[in-house]
Amino acid sequence: MALWNTILKTSLGERLVYRGDFALGTLMRFLPIITQIFLWYAVFDAIGAAEGDNPTEIGGFRFRDMVAYYLLTMIARAFSSMPGLASGIARQIREGEIKRYLIQPIDLIGFLLLTRVAHKLAYYAIAIGPFALVFFLCRNYFVDGWPPLPVFIAFCGSLVMGFLIGFFLEATIGMIGFWFLEVTSLLFVLMLFSFFLSGHMFPLTLLPDGVEAVVNFLPFKYLAFFPAAVFLGKIPEQDLPMELAIEAAWLTFFIVACRIAYVRGLKRYSGFGG
Amino acid sequence: MNQLSRYGRVFLTFARNSLVRDMTFRLNFALQCVSSLGWTAMNVGFYLIIFEHTGSIGEDTGWDRDRFFLFIATTWFINSIVQAFFMPNAEEFSEMIRTGGLDFALLKPIDTQFLISFQKVDWSQLSNFFAGAAIAAVSLYNLATREVDPMVPTVTSVVLYCVFIVCGVLMMYSLMIALSATSVWLGRNQSLYNFWFYITNFSRYPMEIYNHGWGRPLFGFFTFVIPILLVVNVPARLLAKPLDPRAPWEWGLVGWAALVTVAGVIASRMLFRRSLLSYRSASS
Numbered sequence: 001m002a003l004w005n006t007i008l009k010t011s012l013g014e015r016l017v018y019r020g021d022f023a024l025g026t027l028m029r030f031l032p033i034i035t036q037i038f039l040w041y042a043v044f045d046a047i048g049a050a051e052g053d054n055p056t057e058i059g060g061f062r063f064r065d066m067v068a069y070y071l072l073t074m075i076a077r078a079f080s081s082m083p084g085l086a087s088g089i090a091r092q093i094r095e096g097e098i099k100r101y102l103i104q105p106i107d108l109i110g111f112l113l114l115t116r117v118a119h120k121l122a123y124y125a126i127a128i129g130p131f132a133l134v135f136f137l138c139r140n141y142f143v144d145g146w147p148p149l150p151v152f153i154a155f156c157g158s159l160v161m162g163f164l165i166g167f168f169l170e171a172t173i174g175m176i177g178f179w180f181l182e183v184t185s186l187l188f189v190l191m192l193f194s195f196f197l198s199g200h201m202f203p204l205t206l207l208p209d210g211v212e213a214v215v216n217f218l219p220f221k222y223l224a225f226f227p228a229a230v231f232l233g234k235i236p237e238q239d240l241p242m243e244l245a246i247e248a249a250w251l252t253f254f255i256v257a258c259r260i261a262y263v264r265g266l267k268r269y270s271g272f273g274g
Numbered sequence: 275m276n277q278l279s280r281y282g283r284v285f286l287t288f289a290r291n292s293l294v295r296d297m298t299f300r301l302n303f304a305l306q307c308v309s310s311l312g313w314t315a316m317n318v319g320f321y322l323i324i325f326e327h328t329g330s331i332g333e334d335t336g337w338d339r340d341r342f343f344l345f346i347a348t349t350w351f352i353n354s355i356v357q358a359f360f361m362p363n364a365e366e367f368s369e370m371i372r373t374g375g376l377d378f379a380l381l382k383p384i385d386t387q388f389l390i391s392f393q394k395v396d397w398s399q400l401s402n403f404f405a406g407a408a409i410a411a412v413s414l415y416n417l418a419t420r421e422v423d424p425m426v427p428t429v430t431s432v433v434l435y436c437v438f439i440v441c442g443v444l445m446m447y448s449l450m451i452a453l454s455a456t457s458v459w460l461g462r463n464q465s466l467y468n469f470w471f472y473i474t475n476f477s478r479y480p481m482e483i484y485n486h487g488w489g490r491p492l493f494g495f496f497t498f499v500i501p502i503l504l505v506v507n508v509p510a511r512l513l514a515k516p517l518d519p520r521a522p523w524e525w526g527l528v529g530w531a532a533l534v535t536v537a538g539v540i541a542s543r544m545l546f547r548r549s550l551l552s553y554r555s556a557s558s
Binding site: 188 | 312
């Protein structure tokens, strides 16, 4: 326990060094949302009414919901995105650094998970400022205000599971490095897919019905679309337990897949030198 | 004239060297092309989905599907040129300042701005130029053959389009050189390049969408102060909409874009030269 505590503390310290640059960078990430606001206003305005008592809906989203959706996906991505995780694992395999975990009494996946938790905690500690500012400025886009407590709990649960799915999904991909030395291009393709299929680009309900059914079956939606849809009440309250259970099943799948890939990979792996 | 052909030859050498380097790792090159094309496909998909739900971007703006895709193609033309020729160099430049590599650039018997602007060419980015051409071809075809309100651009508008694409590229280039110049003063500016990315994000859509509520200050700022809204909007409007009739303000906008291009190139060059005076070498 003391060991894990130390790992957590070191990683936290590591992250807090560049906090000024960090906060500014976080704020800038919201800039593209401004263009999204105007784009969607123009779209809603063209087909009906963007504002007013009887606003038009696209895929179950009113104009204000759409903006709120983009803001919420920023939160979801803050939990589920894992910059550099898969490529880091692949690099460690390629360069032989992974030997360390075979000798030292630390589990690779556990170590990575903990450093990631620490990085995320440090990130939230700083990012909460810019996030709070932007959400405060945009509070009018949340037409229905705060969701009821059970929905909010489900939202928090989906964020935490989103983080874990993001982690184990990427870690599993990183393990492919045991079989192929160069995975950068594969990662890029995956990133593209996940950007589109997670709902980061637009709410998945906008997709044509046939496509939507397939995309709904994939795990990517838990990285962005699902938490945002839960918060906005786009998923009926009675369906929430089932949906969360499916998400948990996906999470279990990736935990197992990651572990299997690691064990199998180690059998193939041969470390030389010191 | 002699001077000009010398610079031309130097540029050709740079371009050839970059191509040789790219061709050394052919698979990597192909993958880079594929991934930029994938990004394009994703964007096209997004806009197609939007047009599943609406007939045009904004009420009475005339940006229907075919015209809007011409707009997108224009964005792709300009961005691919900027990313192929200038982006890799701008990235290199801030690194040169940090490491002191700029010393060597200053010593060479050639204009420093030319040298640091053209040294590298990222050929794989040009794949998006062809993607843009494909999008433009399809939307021009659709525009010409559709039943409601068909349109074939005149020769004049095509010529003007090409001229203002060049202007758009030059405007982006000036902005980039100006940002590079600031990195001499600031030492290193990673966020500034993010800033560049986020700012150019505003140029990606028809300017009409900003014309309401709190968008108006943005509209004014990005038209008159940092005129990135003109970069794509001016050429795209020239091609996608009939040249006649046009409101006087539209021709005013075209004139303004031409003026801004010239002024931007001159101003950014002055800024760049001034910044070099404050360069303190980092090496030795």
